[in-house]
Amino acid sequence: MHSPTVRPRTPLALYALTAGAFGIGTTEFVIMGLLLQVAADLHVSIAAAGLLISGYALGVFVGAPLLTAATSRLPHKTALVALMIIFTVGNLASALAPSYAMLMLARVITSLAHGTFFGVGAVVATNLVAEDRKASAISIMFTGLTVATLLGVPAGAWLGLHFGWRATFWAVTAIGVLATVIIAALVPTDRGEHAPMKFVEELKGIAHPQVLLGLLITVLGFAGVFAVFTYIQPILTRVTGFADGAVSPILLVFGGGMVVGNLLGGRLADQRLVATLLGSLAALAIVLGAMTFALHSKPAMIAFAAVFGIVAFATVAPLQLRVLQKATGGGVLASSFNIAAFNLGNAIGAWLGGAVISHGPGLGAVTWVAALVPVLGFAVALWSVRLDTQPSRRIATVACAETIL
Numbered sequence: 001m002h003s004p005t006v007r008p009r010t011p012l013a014l015y016a017l018t019a020g021a022f023g024i025g026t027t028e029f030v031i032m033g034l035l036l037q038v039a040a041d042l043h044v045s046i047a048a049a050g051l052l053i054s055g056y057a058l059g060v061f062v063g064a065p066l067l068t069a070a071t072s073r074l075p076h077k078t079a080l081v082a083l084m085i086i087f088t089v090g091n092l093a094s095a096l097a098p099s100y101a102m103l104m105l106a107r108v109i110t111s112l113a114h115g116t117f118f119g120v121g122a123v124v125a126t127n128l129v130a131e132d133r134k135a136s137a138i139s140i141m142f143t144g145l146t147v148a149t150l151l152g153v154p155a156g157a158w159l160g161l162h163f164g165w166r167a168t169f170w171a172v173t174a175i176g177v178l179a180t181v182i183i184a185a186l187v188p189t190d191r192g193e194h195a196p197m198k199f200v201e202e203l204k205g206i207a208h209p210q211v212l213l214g215l216l217i218t219v220l221g222f223a224g225v226f227a228v229f230t231y232i233q234p235i236l237t238r239v240t241g242f243a244d245g246a247v248s249p250i251l252l253v254f255g256g257g258m259v260v261g262n263l264l265g266g267r268l269a270d271q272r273l274v275a276t277l278l279g280s281l282a283a284l285a286i287v288l289g290a291m292t293f294a295l296h297s298k299p300a301m302i303a304f305a306a307v308f309g310i311v312a313f314a315t316v317a318p319l320q321l322r323v324l325q326k327a328t329g330g331g332v333l334a335s336s337f338n339i340a341a342f343n344l345g346n347a348i349g350a351w352l353g354g355a356v357i358s359h360g361p362g363l364g365a366v367t368w369v370a371a372l373v374p375v376l377g378f379a380v381a382l383w384s385v386r387l388d389t390q391p392s393r394r395i396a397t398v399a400c401a402e403t404i405l
Helices: 012-033 035-041 046-070 076-096 100-111 114-127 131-163 165-186 199-206 209-229 232-240 244-271 273-294 298-314 316-326 331-359 363-388 391-404
Strands: none
Touching: 012 035, 012 046, 012 076, 012 100, 012 114, 012 131, 012 165, 012 232, 012 244, 035 046, 035 165, 035 232, 046 100, 046 114, 046 331, 076 100, 076 114, 076 165, 114 131, 114 316, 114 331, 131 165, 131 244, 131 298, 131 316, 199 331, 209 232, 209 273, 209 298, 209 316, 209 331, 209 363, 232 244, 232 298, 232 363, 244 273, 244 298, 244 316, 273 298, 273 316, 273 363, 298 316, 316 331, 331 363
């Protein structure tokens, strides 16, 4: 008689996924600490340099469904390794880019792997743990993203300040190589337990109204985050009055908040998913709005950097798990689409912040404008939760979506 298999609370393979997330998170976020250097070196405006974030985010939005479809027949481990190779090559191209246009192209190439990596990785992570640990497993993988902000982004900003922005991308290329090796060594090989779904069937799962609402909530939540985070360097230096050298330590504080918020959000979502989703969105809107009154106080902005990090990433695990739970099939595609939604929000946020700076009231207004966006996300989340409590309406909307397909 065989004893039941006991899964470890935190399998080693989860940390391999964390390593990949660290590399990807570093290259996504590090440009925010390099905006002034890139703008000066490539002779473009700060707003144009900010579009390097929008370009990356839109690349994720496009690449997530395309690469998910392209890799749907591959074993999960093979797909993860291939995606990390694409990521590494894109960072190498960024380090060598001779112009703004070529840097934008390299950033887009790098971004193509992002959504599918996190989409596949989230499914692998939840399959590694027990049912009551799924949100925590997602948050552990996303810890790589938050540690990238805690360590990778400040280190990248420091490298850019002292050795030029290209040195930062060389360092991220090396991180990509190391992460690829770790994933290849530690992530278990698929044994064919789960037959791949047809892409059309996966799309039907995405068409569920609650999945679509979940994706919209993700877009609105992170548009608010990135309207501020994209321009954090000029806000700190030109509005609050910090010296350039102070940006890296403040980003370190923000990154510490992200790590705490990410793990806290995962733990709370395992206990009460809906309450965590609504509470984290409300807290995000409140903190962004309140930050407006702290912009001219250096001690207050340091404190807000930590709190902003906590509330921004407390939303990640509940948003991801909500979409995974509502998808009737095609978990990998639903997960990838939600990563795409995060990055569409990033792109919209970067554009919104740039518009406020270039055509609106300026840097000092970015925070209160940003606060309005998660308020909309909270309203959509309330609508989604209300649909959960109205079975007849839910059945009717699902039937309508299936008829359209």
